Amino acid sequence: MFLDTPLYRCEALEPDLGCAVSIKLETANPVRSFKARGTELVASRLAERGSRAVVCASAGNLGQALAWSGRGRGLDVTVVASRFATVAKLERIRALGARLELVDGDHERARERAAAIARRDGIRLVEDSLDIETCEGAATIGLELVDSAASFDTVLIALGGGALATGVGHVVKAMAPRAEVICVQPLGAPAMTRSWHRGRVVTTDSADTIADGVAGRCPIPAVLDDLLLVADDAVLVEEASIIAGMRMLLDHAGLVVEPSAALGVAALLEDRDRFAGRHVVTIVCGSNVDVDAYHRWTRAGPLPGS
Incomplete structure (x- = not known):
């Protein structure tokens, strides 16, 4: 689709x-x-390896896509976003079942926090554009x-x-x-x-x-x-x-x-x-x-x- x-x-x-x-x-x-073109690959590969959790930072669209792709494969998805992000995008991330963590500051601060969560919990960090x-x-x-x-x-x-x-x-x-x-x-x-x-x-x-x-x-x-x-x-x-x-x-x-x-x-x-x-x-x-x-x-x- x-x-x-x-x-x-x-x-x-x-x-x-x-x-x-x-x-x-x-x-x-x-x-x-377009973001789910990539998150479908991420989620399918994680599911094949038996991984259960993933985290990303997002301005909104990547988070929605990862939440959607992860939900269908039983993944525990955490999305970190700025509390100043577009409200409609944040609400949709929650509606898709992801855990949403909001940070003060902008998207770069969210990237730092997502990386810290990945290190702490030993889970996959999805870095948009780098992965x-x-x-x-x-x-x-x-x-x-x-x-x-x-x-x-x-x-x-x-x-x-x-x-x-x-x-x-x-x-x-x-x-x-x-x-x-x-x-x-x-x-x-x-x-x-x-x-x-x-x-x-x-x-x-x-x-x-x-x-x-x-x-x-x-x-x-x-x-x-x-x-x-x-x-x-x-x-x-x-x-x-x-x-x-x-x-x-x-x-x-x-x-x-x-x-x-x-x-x-x-x-x-x-x-x-x-x-x-x-x-x-x-x-x-x-x-x-x-x-x-x-x-x-x-x-x-x-x-x-x-």
Whole structure:
């Protein structure tokens, strides 16, 4: 149920964006994000080995996916998250049966706490983007892209910890090397993008973006090394463009998406000339959003440039 997600040309978006646009829709599943492609691998392998417990840190989507995958295999799942994470995501983690531990501070603090729990209890720690299963899961999206009948010139990938970008990027570069892999990150959470441009890990003191799913501050060195092999570019986009992208996906594609899922459209809005005449695929990676915040964003004033 997490594989072979829809990939389709969305012509309604094209007049405003100035290029051919296809959507890879990763939200029509029980956890409403691509993350279960990886957690299904994690949970199945743990169950095969007789392991009974697993812990992860999550901004919300990984935690939901691991809770869902673990519940079906009898695993004891603990998710550590910031108490400031999106409430809807936290509630869904609890509803799926995981033990949820909240920490003060941001996602980096949650990562530290999850690692401490794993050491204390001697259980598996799932580190998104670093653990191979999370990247292998994302790589299946790349396989589905290159196996599709339609050729594409560019794929725009939301960049957070890097699992989606590296997983998809490795497949595209191996099987469709002429296609450009471009990663997109919010200007308010630029650590991985800055690291990619400088070729070394760059951390930030804070992250300030509505795109909570990609709001990391401390890139993992091994993940950056991987990203340097497969990404052709990494760009930063403004918050206003992310909101405009969310509104366009609602108005023209009928899709309710979380901010991270609109990063690709935001990149198209900010640099129409760069993508003019191309066939661009954007991966709509999640739709777990706070309803009240979503209404505020999508009902705001005129779109940039209108």
